[in-house]
Amino acid sequence: MFCLKVTTDARWAARALGNLDALLVDHAHCEMKAASNALSLAMRHCDDAVIVRTLTDLAREEIEHFQQVLALLSARGVPLTGPSVDVYAAGLREAVRRLPRDPVTTPLVDRLLVGALIEARSCERFKLLSEGAAVIGGDRYPGALWRELLASEATHYRLFVDLAVRASGGRRPAVVARLDRLAELEAAIVDALNRNHDPSGPATIHG
Numbered sequence: 001m002f003c004l005k006v007t008t009d010a011r012w013a014a015r016a017l018g019n020l021d022a023l024l025v026d027h028a029h030c031e032m033k034a035a036s037n038a039l040s041l042a043m044r045h046c047d048d049a050v051i052v053r054t055l056t057d058l059a060r061e062e063i064e065h066f067q068q069v070l071a072l073l074s075a076r077g078v079p080l081t082g083p084s085v086d087v088y089a090a091g092l093r094e095a096v097r098r099l100p101r102d103p104v105t106t107p108l109v110d111r112l113l114v115g116a117l118i119e120a121r122s123c124e125r126f127k128l129l130s131e132g133a134a135v136i137g138g139d140r141y142p143g144a145l146w147r148e149l150l151a152s153e154a155t156h157y158r159l160f161v162d163l164a165v166r167a168s169g170g171r172r173p174a175v176v177a178r179l180d181r182l183a184e185l186e187a188a189i190v191d192a193l194n195r196n197h198d199p200s201g202p203a204t205i206h207g
Contacts, residue, residue: 002120002157003179005187009194013128015203021078022202028069029083030122030205035062037115045108051163058156065149072142088189088206089118095185104174108167113179116160117186119153122205126150 016023035058042055073080096110130146161179165172193207 002123002154003117003183004120004124005183006190008121008125008128008190010128012125012194012203013132016125016129017132019202021073021076023204024069024073024076025078025081026084026202026204028066028073028080030086031062031066031069033083033086033089034118035059035066038062041108041111041115045167048166050166054159054163058159061152065152068145072145084204086204086206088121088193091189092117092182092186095189096182099181099185102174104168104171105178106167109164109175109178110182112160112164112167113175113182116157116164116179117182118206119157119160121186121190123150123153123157125205126153 038055038059042052042059045051070080092114096114099110101107101110126146126149130143130150161175164179165175168175
């Protein structure tokens with residue numbers, strides 16, 4: 001899907017749907033972190049009105065998604081506990097920081113491309129969840145929510161790539177090549193998480 005180099009282990013969806021409450025709590029925090037990241041990027045690059053407007057619109061949408069998930073948790077009688085460490089996102093950002101940069105791949109370009117990769121992986125996993133919910137059936141599994149979110153994440157992926165191209169001065173081929181390299185790092189992180197996960201533990205959106 002999109003730029004991804006590896007697919008998620010099919011067993012991930014079974015674990016996720018088997019402990020839906022934990023997954024929803026994790027996803028609520030993912031939406032809040034996404035909103036915070038978008039606002040942070042906007043404030044750091046406030047000299048570009050297009051980037052600021054686009055990212056603040058994105059942050060607003062992420063907050064709306066957070067509120068949707070929060071309402072679902074409330075309806076299920078599940079409290080929003082504290083966030084866990086997102087090993088996937090932290091590992092991806094650290095791996096990218098260690099890569100050499102050239103004049104095109106500035107820190108802003110890399111941060112936007114990391115955002116694109118996270119959205120692509122989320123989109124892939126929401127697709128798995130929507131397919132799994134359709135097989136299981138019943139109101140307990142919010143298939144409509146997963147379908148809405150996967151469409152939104154697909155849009156966000158393209159948005160981050162387009163912003164990275166803009167931040168590079170329009171050098172799309174160089175940005176696409178950089179994204180391909182970052183996707184290789186992302187694949188290695190996903191493979192490691194697949195090997196090391198606890199089969200009896202709850203799944204998270206990125207782990």
